[in-house]
Amino acid sequence: MNINHRPVLLAEAVTALISGPLIQKQNAANNILVIDGTFGRGGHTQALLQQLPQSARMISFDKDLDAIAVAQTINDPRLTIVHDSFANMDQYAQAESADGILLDLGISSPQVDEAHRGFSFRREGPLDMRMNTDQGMTAAEWLEQAPQEEITHVIKTYGEERFAFQIAKAIVAKREEGLSPKTTTQLASLVASVVRTREAGQDPATRTFQALRIFINRELEDLELGLKAAINLLKPGARLAVISFHSLEDRIVKQFLQAHAKVEVPRGLPVREKDLPQSTLEIISRVKPSEAEVLENPRARSAIMRVAEKRMVVSA
Structure with missing residues (x-):
C-alpha cells in the first residue's frame, strides 16, 4: 500500500490547535480531546499526538478504508479510529467535549496516485472515485x-x-x-x-x-454538516482549524466562520455595545503555505487554513 503523503500546513495546523488557550490551560488535565476529521495517512494525527499529554484522547475519522488500514497500524492507546465521515462526528463525542478540531479537506496523495481508485485523469483505472x-x-x-x-x-x-x-x-x-x-x-x-x-x-x-x-462523495454537504457538528462539540476556548484546497470549500468555510463571528442586531435598535449578545466564534487567522512548502510539495499551492476559536462564556 502506498502511504507516501505529505500533510499540508503540518506545523501550522498543530501550532494553531496546541497553542489555543484552552489546551494550554488544560495541558496537565485528564480530559483533553482532539478530533482529526480526516486521518488521510496520519500526518496531522501523529504530529498532534506527539504534542499532547499521555492523558489526552484523540478521535480520527476517515471514509477511506485504505486510510483506516494505515490508522490501525498506529499503536497508541490515546487514539480512536472511526470509519465514518467527519460529518457525523457529533455521534461519537458529547457536546462541548472537544478541545480542538482539525479538518483537512480534499483528497490525499495516495488516493490520486493509486490508479484503481479512479481519481486521476493521468492514470488508467476504473472510473470509481468513491472515498468509501x-x-x-x-x-x-x-x-x-x-x-x-x-x-x-x-x-x-x-x-x-x-x-x-x-x-x-x-x-x-x-x-x-x-x-x-x-x-x-x-x-x-x-x-x-x-x-x-x-x-x-x-x-x-x-x-x-x-x-x-x-x-x-457528497464532500460539500459533509463539510457543511461537519462545521455545524464542530461548533457543537468545541468547548468554550477551543479551536477549529480547517484546511481547504479549492474555492468551493474555502467559500463555505469562510462564510460559516464569518456568520458565527458576528452578531446581527436590527438596524436602529438602541442597544449599547456592552449589552450585545456574544458571537459564537472569534476568527484567529488565515494561513497559506510558505514558498518553501509549495516548492517541496506543489499540491500545497492552493491550500488555505482558517482558524477560529469558540468564545468563552462571559458571565454578567
Whole structure:
C-alpha cells in the first residue's frame, strides 16, 4: 500500500490547535480531546499526538478504508479510529467535549496516485472515485444513468466548468452509442475532445474530475454538516482549524466562520455595545503555505487554513 503523503500546513495546523488557550490551560488535565476529521495517512494525527499529554484522547475519522488500514497500524492507546465521515462526528463525542478540531479537506496523495481508485485523469483505472468503496455508486455508474441536465449541473456547479453543457452532451452521446466512459482515461479523452481551451498548465479534464469526485462523495454537504457538528462539540476556548484546497470549500468555510463571528442586531435598535449578545466564534487567522512548502510539495499551492476559536462564556 502506498502511504507516501505529505500533510499540508503540518506545523501550522498543530501550532494553531496546541497553542489555543484552552489546551494550554488544560495541558496537565485528564480530559483533553482532539478530533482529526480526516486521518488521510496520519500526518496531522501523529504530529498532534506527539504534542499532547499521555492523558489526552484523540478521535480520527476517515471514509477511506485504505486510510483506516494505515490508522490501525498506529499503536497508541490515546487514539480512536472511526470509519465514518467527519460529518457525523457529533455521534461519537458529547457536546462541548472537544478541545480542538482539525479538518483537512480534499483528497490525499495516495488516493490520486493509486490508479484503481479512479481519481486521476493521468492514470488508467476504473472510473470509481468513491472515498468509501463500501457504499454508493461509482462515477461510471452515475454517468451511465444520469440525465444530461443533471450531469451539466454537477460539472458546472462543483467544477466551475464553463464547458459543462458541451461535456455533458458528449458523455450522453457516447452513452447512446453504448460507449459510456468506464475508465479514467476514456473520460479524460472525451473531455479533452470537447474542451479546446484551458488555463496554461491545466489539463482539460481537471475541473470535470474535481466535480465528479465532490459530487460522488457528497464532500460539500459533509463539510457543511461537519462545521455545524464542530461548533457543537468545541468547548468554550477551543479551536477549529480547517484546511481547504479549492474555492468551493474555502467559500463555505469562510462564510460559516464569518456568520458565527458576528452578531446581527436590527438596524436602529438602541442597544449599547456592552449589552450585545456574544458571537459564537472569534476568527484567529488565515494561513497559506510558505514558498518553501509549495516548492517541496506543489499540491500545497492552493491550500488555505482558517482558524477560529469558540468564545468563552462571559458571565454578567
